[in-house]
Amino acid sequence: MELNVVNRDINVENVRIIGIASSSLFLIGDAETIQQAATFDTPAESLIIGPLTPFVPK
Incomplete structure:
Protein backbone atom coordinates (compact mmCIF):
# COMPACT_ATOMS: atom_id res chain seq x y z
CA MET A 1 0.00 0.00 0.00
CA GLU A 2 1.28 3.47 -0.83
CA LEU A 3 -0.16 6.55 0.88
CA ASN A 4 0.80 10.03 -0.29
CA VAL A 5 0.05 12.91 2.08
CA VAL A 6 0.36 16.64 1.46
CA ASN A 7 0.99 18.40 4.79
CA ARG A 8 -0.76 21.69 5.37
CA ASP A 9 -1.51 23.73 8.50
CA ILE A 10 -3.44 21.88 11.19
CA ASN A 11 -5.45 23.32 14.06
CA VAL A 12 -7.06 20.91 16.51
CA GLU A 13 -9.19 22.58 19.15
CA ASN A 14 -10.91 19.63 20.82
CA VAL A 15 -10.71 15.84 20.72
CA ARG A 16 -13.22 13.53 22.37
CA ILE A 17 -12.42 9.81 22.47
CA ILE A 18 -15.34 7.65 23.56
CA GLY A 19 -13.86 4.21 22.94
CA ILE A 20 -10.68 2.43 21.93
CA PRO A 51 -16.84 -5.41 22.24
CA LEU A 52 -14.68 -2.31 22.50
CA THR A 53 -12.94 -1.61 25.78
CA PRO A 54 -14.70 1.28 27.58
CA PHE A 55 -12.57 4.40 27.92
CA VAL A 56 -13.13 6.35 31.13
CA PRO A 57 -11.15 9.61 31.27
CA LYS A 58 -9.77 10.63 34.66
Whole structure:
Protein backbone atom coordinates (compact mmCIF):
# COMPACT_ATOMS: atom_id res chain seq x y z
CA MET A 1 0.00 0.00 0.00
CA GLU A 2 1.28 3.47 -0.83
CA LEU A 3 -0.16 6.55 0.88
CA ASN A 4 0.80 10.03 -0.29
CA VAL A 5 0.05 12.91 2.08
CA VAL A 6 0.36 16.64 1.46
CA ASN A 7 0.99 18.40 4.79
CA ARG A 8 -0.76 21.69 5.37
CA ASP A 9 -1.51 23.73 8.50
CA ILE A 10 -3.44 21.88 11.19
CA ASN A 11 -5.45 23.32 14.06
CA VAL A 12 -7.06 20.91 16.51
CA GLU A 13 -9.19 22.58 19.15
CA ASN A 14 -10.91 19.63 20.82
CA VAL A 15 -10.71 15.84 20.72
CA ARG A 16 -13.22 13.53 22.37
CA ILE A 17 -12.42 9.81 22.47
CA ILE A 18 -15.34 7.65 23.56
CA GLY A 19 -13.86 4.21 22.94
CA ILE A 20 -10.68 2.43 21.93
CA ALA A 21 -9.91 -0.93 20.38
CA SER A 22 -7.38 -3.40 21.71
CA SER A 23 -4.93 -2.13 19.09
CA SER A 24 -5.31 1.60 18.54
CA LEU A 25 -3.37 4.55 17.19
CA PHE A 26 -4.31 8.16 17.82
CA LEU A 27 -2.05 10.65 16.11
CA ILE A 28 -2.21 14.39 15.52
CA GLY A 29 0.71 15.76 13.55
CA ASP A 30 3.42 14.28 11.39
CA ALA A 31 4.85 10.80 11.30
CA GLU A 32 7.38 9.77 8.71
CA THR A 33 6.82 6.04 9.22
CA ILE A 34 4.12 4.04 10.95
CA GLN A 35 4.57 0.27 11.12
CA GLN A 36 2.26 -2.33 12.55
CA ALA A 37 2.81 -5.96 13.39
CA ALA A 38 0.91 -8.62 15.26
CA THR A 39 1.74 -12.06 16.56
CA PHE A 40 -0.24 -14.59 18.53
CA ASP A 41 1.50 -17.08 20.78
CA THR A 42 -1.73 -18.71 21.92
CA PRO A 43 -3.97 -21.17 20.10
CA ALA A 44 -6.68 -19.58 17.95
CA GLU A 45 -9.46 -21.19 20.03
CA SER A 46 -8.33 -19.22 23.11
CA LEU A 47 -8.65 -15.87 21.33
CA ILE A 48 -11.67 -13.96 22.60
CA ILE A 49 -12.97 -11.13 20.43
CA GLY A 50 -15.47 -8.94 22.24
CA PRO A 51 -16.84 -5.41 22.24
CA LEU A 52 -14.68 -2.31 22.50
CA THR A 53 -12.94 -1.61 25.78
CA PRO A 54 -14.70 1.28 27.58
CA PHE A 55 -12.57 4.40 27.92
CA VAL A 56 -13.13 6.35 31.13
CA PRO A 57 -11.15 9.61 31.27
CA LYS A 58 -9.77 10.63 34.66
